[in-house]
Amino acid sequence: LAKTTQPISMDSYEGQEVNITCSHNNIATNDYITWYQQFPSQGPRFIIQGYKTKVTNEVASLFIPADRKSSTLSLPRVSLSDTAVYYCLPKGEKLTFGTGTRLTIIP
Amino acid sequence: GAVVSQHPSWVICKSGTSVKIECRSLDFQATTMFWYRQFPKQSLMLMATSNEGSKATYEQGVEKDKFLINHASLTLSTLTVTSAHPEDSSFYICSASATSVSTQYFGPGTRLTVL
Numbered sequence: 001l002a003k004t005t006q007p008i009s010m011d012s013y014e015g016q017e018v019n020i021t022c023s024h025n026n027i028a029t030n031d032y033i034t035w036y037q038q039f040p041s042q043g044p045r046f047i048i049q050g051y052k053t054k055v056t057n058e059v060a061s062l063f064i065p066a067d068r069k070s071s072t073l074s075l076p077r078v079s080l081s082d083t084a085v086y087y088c089l090p091k092g093e094k095l096t097f098g099t100g101t102r103l104t105i106i107p
Numbered sequence: 108g109a110v111v112s113q114h115p116s117w118v119i120c121k122s123g124t125s126v127k128i129e130c131r132s133l134d135f136q137a138t139t140m141f142w143y144r145q146f147p148k149q150s151l152m153l154m155a156t157s158n159e160g161s162k163a164t165y166e167q168g169v170e171k172d173k174f175l176i177n178h179a180s181l182t183l184s185t186l187t188v189t190s191a192h193p194e195d196s197s198f199y200i201c202s203a204s205a206t207s208v209s210t211q212y213f214g215p216g217t218r219l220t221v222l
Binding site: 094 | 141153198201202208218
């Protein structure tokens, strides 16, 4: 299973764009890259998924370079409610959760 | 989006009793469901994978006789913690996917406290 590395924590001010980068050097050819958001005492919430290049939805963008050894989740204009833990996971049959990135939004 | 529910959302039980947690996919059929456990300030740990109609596959170190998993229909999986002890107190989360490689959608979790 591919191991992921993310920053343990990040702080940002409200209204800023936040980019969280994840490295997954050993990602399998068939694996997509999936990002989840988790609030305390709740199950993870699916944010976005991609295989290559750029994917955008109503909440985030995901940038994946050609070598697919890393990916960057971009959250535009964050608010206090975006304070959460964000997990990057190469998605094969199983999801192996790493430590995630604890994002704190400062007013 | 796909909705997964869990019941109960929290439960307190005495040591030695058994507790059943239900996981339901409300708006899609889930061929595969997963059970995770999360301790405070830690990440999710996969306990087992269940496919509808077949026996669950447990991760290394997870006792299958203690954590009984049943996935009898395409919308329901249950986890029974048998003879619960205080060290089983944790946050249990299920996820469901339409196929074994589809996107997993998570339930809201069940907080188990064993006294």
